[in-house]
Structure formats: structure tokens, C-alpha cells
Amino acid sequence: MKLHTLKPAEGSTKTNKRLGRGQGSGGSTAGRGHKGAKSRSGYSKKFGFEGGQMPLQRRVPKFGFKNNDKIYYKAVNLDLLEKIAESNKGADLSFDLLVNNGIIGKNDKIKVLGRGELKSKVNVQAHAFSETAIKAIEKVGGTATKI
Numbered sequence: 001m002k003l004h005t006l007k008p009a010e011g012s013t014k015t016n017k018r019l020g021r022g023q024g025s026g027g028s029t030a031g032r033g034h035k036g037a038k039s040r041s042g043y044s045k046k047f048g049f050e051g052g053q054m055p056l057q058r059r060v061p062k063f064g065f066k067n068n069d070k071i072y073y074k075a076v077n078l079d080l081l082e083k084i085a086e087s088n089k090g091a092d093l094s095f096d097l098l099v100n101n102g103i104i105g106k107n108d109k110i111k112v113l114g115r116g117e118l119k120s121k122v123n124v125q126a127h128a129f130s131e132t133a134i135k136a137i138e139k140v141g142g143t144a145t146k147i
Helices: 078-087 095-100 131-138
Strands: 073-077 109-113 123-126 143-146
Touching: 073 078, 078 109, 078 131, 109 123, 109 131, 131 143
Parallel strands: 073 109, 123 143
Antiparallel strands: none
């Protein structure tokens, strides 16, 4: 065996079709079929185009309304705060502590609601509180601080 006798294995390589190079290259359409947008240069299908049929995003009815000025709060109840207070003895329940425990996201606004029972004395920081939550927190000797 010598370097000049090396060849690729039989059938492992094939030559590409040279399309659109005259009649000898397999016809006048260059593998694009006859006429239509797909045969033309510069063709690119629009996103969601369904061949002239009414597209899905226009067939489905529009509904609803999203108020951009409304503040959406993530609800955190007293029973959840009690669980966190038990696992973090003596720590204030700050926004960062709730984020680190994976209860809320760092971009969320939180509102403490009054479901459940709070037994331990805690200082809670949140963006909003319900009246029942404030009463329950202050009843056990804690403080409810708005951020």
C-alpha cells in the first residue's frame, strides 16, 4: 500500500448534483418544480403562513384583557411562614430569606395572607399584608413591615 493508491471505500462518496447549470444538469427547473413562489429566488415563507388558508392565529377568537398598571402579588400564607420560622430559628422572615428558600422569585411582589396559624414570634417583611395576617402576626408579638 502506498499513499498515492489510497481511495475511499466503494460507495462511501458521491458527487453533488450541479443544479441550474444548463440543460445538461438535469432540466430547466433545477429541482424546484414548475412555477409558484417556491421556485422563485428570494422566497421565504412568512411565519405562520398556511398557504393562503386562514391561519390559526386569526381563526382563534381574541378574548381577555391584561391591565399593565395592576400589581400582581404572590400569595404567602401564615402556615407557610410558620414552617419557615421553625426551620430558621430566630431569623427575621425577610424578602431575601423567602427567595433563598425558593418560595418566591426575586422579581415577585409578596402579600402575606391570613390562612393557617402562626405560633412563633416573627418579624415579617413583605410588600403587602391582609388585615387578618397583621392581626395574627401582632397577636404573637411579631411585627409586619412593608417593604
